Amino acid sequence: xxxxGKQTISVGQLAILYVSFMVGSSVINVPNPxxxxxxxxxxxxxxxxxxxxxxxxxxxxxxxxxxxxxxxTAYLNRVxxxxxxxxxxxxxxxxxxxxxxxxxxxxxxFFTNTMMVETPAYVFNALTIIAAAYAVHAGIEVMGRMFxxxxxxxxxxxxxVIILAIxxxxxxxxxxxxxxxxxxxxxxxxxxxxxPFGELFLFSVILPFVRKDSRQHAGKWMYxxxxxxxxxxxxxxxxxxxxxxxxxxxxxxxxxAVSRLIEVxxxxxxxxxxxxxxxxxxxxxxxxxxxxxxxxxxxxxFNLDDDKLLLPVISLIAFLLSMxxxxxxxxxxxxxxxxxxxxxVTGTGPLILAALITFVKRRLGKG
Amino acid sequence: MAERVxxxxxxxxxxxAVNVSRIRRSGRRExxxxxSFAVPALYLxxxxxxxxxxxxxxxxxxxxxxxxxxxxxxxxxxx
Numbered sequence: 001x002x003x004x005g006k007q008t009i010s011v012g013q014l015a016i017l018y019v020s021f022m023v024g025s026s027v028i029n030v031p032n033p034x035x036x037x038x039x040x041x042x043x044x045x046x047x048x049x050x051x052x053x054x055x056x057x058x059x060x061x062x063x064x065x066x067x068x069x070x071x072x073t074a075y076l077n078r079v080x081x082x083x084x085x086x087x088x089x090x091x092x093x094x095x096x097x098x099x100x101x102x103x104x105x106x107x108x109x110f111f112t113n114t115m116m117v118e119t120p121a122y123v124f125n126a127l128t129i130i131a132a133a134y135a136v137h138a139g140i141e142v143m144g145r146m147f148x149x150x151x152x153x154x155x156x157x158x159x160x161v162i163i164l165a166i167x168x169x170x171x172x173x174x175x176x177x178x179x180x181x182x183x184x185x186x187x188x189x190x191x192x193x194x195x196p197f198g199e200l201f202l203f204s205v206i207l208p209f210v211r212k213d214s215r216q217h218a219g220k221w222m223y224x225x226x227x228x229x230x231x232x233x234x235x236x237x238x239x240x241x242x243x244x245x246x247x248x249x250x251x252x253x254x255x256x257a258v259s260r261l262i263e264v265x266x267x268x269x270x271x272x273x274x275x276x277x278x279x280x281x282x283x284x285x286x287x288x289x290x291x292x293x294x295x296x297x298x299x300x301x302f303n304l305d306d307d308k309l310l311l312p313v314i315s316l317i318a319f320l321l322s323m324x325x326x327x328x329x330x331x332x333x334x335x336x337x338x339x340x341x342x343x344x345v346t347g348t349g350p351l352i353l354a355a356l357i358t359f360v361k362r363r364l365g366k367g
Numbered sequence: 368m369a370e371r372v373x374x375x376x377x378x379x380x381x382x383x384a385v386n387v388s389r390i391r392r393s394g395r396r397e398x399x400x401x402x403s404f405a406v407p408a409l410y411l412x413x414x415x416x417x418x419x420x421x422x423x424x425x426x427x428x429x430x431x432x433x434x435x436x437x438x439x440x441x442x443x444x445x446x
Contacts, residue, residue: 316378339432
């Protein structure tokens with residue numbers, strides 16, 4: 001893996017990586033808890049979270065304009081000094097380890113709950129981590145090119161399910177509005193800002209890899225892809241609410257549950273297997289992007305010449321974390337639904353503060 | 368237990384296979400950094416193989432930020 005500037009991606013590839021990161025695992029994991037928390041107002045929560053995500057994105061892009069060749073950790077160093085930045089980077093790395101392990105666990109859980117219930121989870125966890133490690137080993141350019149096909153197949157699967165589910169959708173479950181007040185909506189915002197919109201700040205690490213000649217368009221693409229991610233999640237939530245009705249909050253992996261209901265004539269049924277694999281491709285892409293960021297940040301932290309040296313050991317630790325962290329599924333649910341959003345909100349703190357400090361410094365002419 | 372050991376070995380081989388030459392070429396400093404990662408890897412390996420529920424990374428999150436998160440979510444749920 002080369003340093004930013006040597007290994008580069010186009011702004012289109014950035015958009016592919018970004019959208020796969022944003023909707024990759026969220027399209028399958030977000031709708032069900034969102035509906036559990038916010039009920040039939042989950043659509044409002046996702047809209048508010050998407051706008052909050054765009055505000056955060058504006059800060060990420062502001063810092064990218066101020067420090068165009070520095071990755072996230074480098075400008076933390078500039079703003080806070082090496083000691084405070086070091087503490088932030090260590091916490092950031094722990095957060096990335098958690099995030100990567102949670103995504104891997106989600107993939108294993110999906111398979112063991114739906115399609116391959118007899119197969120042990122370590123099969124999926126190990127295979128996903130090995131595939132992700134090899135993709136990261138190949139480099140960000142290869143990831144950008146490869147993810148185009150995976151992303152396209154996932155998008156086609158999602159759009160096909162949405163279109164085929166429209167005939168069985170009913171509008172009644174969307175009413176009444178605010179039946180339980182505003183707190184459930186806030187709960188939905190808390191969850192969906194943490195997963196996935198707040199997570200977009202991780203792209204501070206990826207942005208310096210964009211080719212210099214196309215950097216001026218990076219912001220536009222990222223705003224557009226954030227809007228697309230929000231729209232896609234919104235559509236999936238609405239279609240889940242309107243097709244599953246009162247059961248929407250109880251059915252895990254909502255889009256997969258919706259796809260099981262689809263039956264066109266007597267010939268098109270059982271499409272959930274194809275849909276499931278396409279959705280898991282999304283989670284795999286997100287896991288790969290997170291592993292890339294984790295590996296890159298650690299290599300920079302230790303100032304290594306060879307950026308691939310730590311990749312196997314990082315992957316092995318993540319595999320072991322995924323196998324040892326949660327004895328029961330309810331503990332994973334607590335960690336992802338309750339604790340993770342606050343970890344993300346806290347994780348964005350140093351970035352928001354860095355943007356503020358940089359802004360004030362520039363205003364005072366010291367930046 | 369034997370199954371877990373086998374899973375661990377096979378996963379390790381698959382992950383480290385492409386990096387053997389890199390590790391051989393690496394200098395002393397790089398090797399020390401790699402060795403430092405062996406500590407958490409070993410701890411987690413023993414935990415996995417022995418099927419024990421020892422202190423883990425998510426416990427760190429749950430015991431620190433998790434308490435605040437729990438209070439917040441309780442407040443959201445109390446309508």
